Amino acid sequence: LKFVCLSNDGIDQHMVWLIGLKNIFGRQLPNMPKEYIVRLVMDRNHKSVMVIRRNQVVGGITYRPYYSQKFGEIAFCAITADEQVKGYGTRLMNHLKQHARDVDGLTHFLTYADNNAVGYFIKQGFTKEIHLEKDRWQGYIKDYDGGILMECKIDPKLPYVD
């Protein structure tokens, strides 16, 4: 089992994993237009943290880091159907937080959570109260009415993964 964080960089193996992740998002996020999913997963401004087991993608999170604003926007998050509620979603989020802090230099995450995923995001430390000053994110993330805007502050020191 391994966790990787990468973007569309032209490496064949990365492309194969990104396509696998795009397919998981397509099935697990039925309200999202398929072409929108492909566009963001393959967009070079987005990164994806993925769980890989026996060279197969189990799930992942696609996000866009806004380096100057020091926050990341989570676009999609999903675990393949038969592997949900086994802890992968939590481990994935911990890897994302560690990478975003130590590699990207981010301090916060924002996401529009689906109603049925709010419980998962609360367990990952997200809140419905947005503490980040509006001028740090307004105009950067697009308003989207099919979800609830949630925020997570990344701890500056905590070891999220060992």
Ligand code: ACO
């Ligand atoms: N609602 C409430 N609680 C949840 C949910 C949920 N939908 N999913 C998981 N949890 C809880 C688990 O019970 C667990 O609680 P515990 O720690 O008290 O036992 C905790 O959250 C973590 O569970 P994991 O096993 O780590 O979660 P999982 O691997 O299933 O991943 C995820 C969670 C990503 C939401 C997965 O269930 C999934 O892919 N769901 C379908 C797609 C989806 O809804 N994605 C999010 C859409 S919003 C967006 O993408 C921005």
